[in-house]
Amino acid sequence: MEMDWIRGLLGGLLIGTGGAVYLLANGRVMGASGIIGGMIDGTGRNTAAERLSFLAGVIALPLLLTLAFGGVATHITSNLAVLVAAGLLVGIGTRIANGCTSGHGVCGISRLSLRGIVATCFYIGAGGITVLFFRHLLGVI
C-alpha cells in the first residue's frame, strides 16, 4: 500500500513521457479515446497506421511486463449489465466530449486548456456521484 503512490508517480511520469513523444515527434495530442474512436467512426482512416502502431505499444508493454513480472489483477466486475452499460457510456461520452482521461486530463490540463479542465471536473464529479450512488446506496458495484 505504501508503494502505491510511488508506482503511481512513476507510471504517471511514463504516461506523460509517452504523451510528450507523441506531441513532439508526431505532432499529435495523445488521447486514447480519440486514437481508438477515429478507427471506429472512420475519421482516422488516413492515419490508421499511426493509430495502430500506438495501440500495438499500449497492448504489448503491459503484456511483456506481465510475462516478466507476473500478472496484475484488474478486479473488473463480472456483472454483465454493468459492463455493457459502462462500456457504452464510456464510448459515447468520450466521443461526444472529444476526449477522456488522457486527452482532456493529461494533455489538456498540462497546457492549461479550459476545455480539458472543465471536462475533467465533470467526469470526476459524475464518476464520484456514480460510485456513491451505486456502491453505497444500491450496493451493486
Added chain:
Amino acid sequence: MRNLFALLAGSLFGAGLHISGMTDTTKVQGWLDIFGAWDPTLAFVMGGAIIPMAIAWQLARIRKSPLVGGTFPPPSEPRIGRNLVIGSVLFGIGWGLAGMCPGPAIASITYGGPGVIVFIAAMLAGMWLAPRMRSYLDSAVPAE
C-alpha cells in the same frame, strides 16, 4: 518514422498505465469513492503525467514543427459547449460504474479476462454510436 514514434509513445503509455495501477479498477473506483475508502493514487498518476507533458507543450511552442514533419495541434479552443459537458458526464458515469477508461481497458486487454473484453466491445459500440448521438443532440437543441 512516424509509426515508430507512435509505437514508442504507445509503449510508454501502456507501461505507465500498467505500472501505475490504473488497470486495477479498484484503484480507480477507490479514487472516486470519496465517501468510502478513498485511494489517492490516481492523483499521483495524474500529477506525474502532467509534469513531462507540460514541458512538452513548452518545447512545442519553441520548435517550429514536430520531428517527423507536419504541424503541432492548434491552440485549445476556449469554447466549453454543451457536448463537452454532456459527453464528460456520460463518460464519468461509465468510468465510475466499471472503474475503466479507454486507455487502461486497451492496456489490460491481454490479461483482463472476459470482463475487459465485454467492456471494450461495448465501448467500441458506443464510439460507433456517438457521431449519430452527437448529430441528434445538435438537432434537438440548437448550438449556442
